[in-house]
Amino acid sequence: MIRWLGLALVAVAGAAAAQSAYFGARSAGQVGERYDGYLGYSASPPGPQARQQTEAINIRRRALYTSLGQRKGVSPQEIGITAGCTLLGRVEVGESYLLGDGQWRRRGPGQPAPVPDYCTGG
Amino acid sequence: MRRTLILSLPLAAALAGCVNVRTPEKPIEINLNVAIRQEVLVRMQRDVDTLINQNPEAFPQRPAVPANPQGQR
Numbered sequence: 001m002i003r004w005l006g007l008a009l010v011a012v013a014g015a016a017a018a019q020s021a022y023f024g025a026r027s028a029g030q031v032g033e034r035y036d037g038y039l040g041y042s043a044s045p046p047g048p049q050a051r052q053q054t055e056a057i058n059i060r061r062r063a064l065y066t067s068l069g070q071r072k073g074v075s076p077q078e079i080g081i082t083a084g085c086t087l088l089g090r091v092e093v094g095e096s097y098l099l100g101d102g103q104w105r106r107r108g109p110g111q112p113a114p115v116p117d118y119c120t121g122g
Numbered sequence: 123m124r125r126t127l128i129l130s131l132p133l134a135a136a137l138a139g140c141v142n143v144r145t146p147e148k149p150i151e152i153n154l155n156v157a158i159r160q161e162v163l164v165r166m167q168r169d170v171d172t173l174i175n176q177n178p179e180a181f182p183q184r185p186a187v188p189a190n191p192q193g194q195r
Binding site: 019022023026035036047051057060061064068073077078079081083084085086087090092100101102116119 | 150153154156158159160162163166167168169171173174177179180181182183184188
């Protein structure tokens with residue numbers, strides 16, 4: 001019964017709420033931006049629906065980084081790292097993020113967005 | 123006005139040349155065996171920002187106000 005209700009709710013929600021599980025997992029600090037331009041999972045990974053949405057986003061990102069890199073003669077990895085600078089700058093309070101040292105951190109209240117030094121071009 | 127612009131072009135080009143000569147070649151190390159060339163980071167930032175802004179399905183942004191949390195029409 002509960003499962004049936006859940007299915008019906010998903011059907012009604014439709015495209016408008018397509019990424020709601022992802023946003024929920026982001027707010028909970030389970031999914032966050034990585035320095036390399038992709039999303040990743042912190043120590044407490046999310047449920048299957050949020051995982052599925054996160055993987056779909058990463059696949060789209062990989063395709064975009066690859067095609068832009070091919071047009072400009074730059075590796076997809078370098079495009080991803082460049083994107084990471086902008087995306088880390090959008091990390092909100094309470095969200096998790098991963099820097100190049102391999103440590104997942106969570107942006108606390110009053111803390112600035114976690115933009116690494118190399119992002120400023122200096 | 124126009125002449126000023128034209129006259130200032132060689133100067134701008136010369137300045138740009140100076141900046142290019144000073145750009146370091148060595149890549150920036152970001153640990154976990156990843157590196158990026160500083161020149162790429164600077165040159166590609168604008169294109170990458172356009173990419174991010176024009177592909178919301180790959181870079182979804184939370185709506186500022188959840189006006190329709192149930193997703194109903």
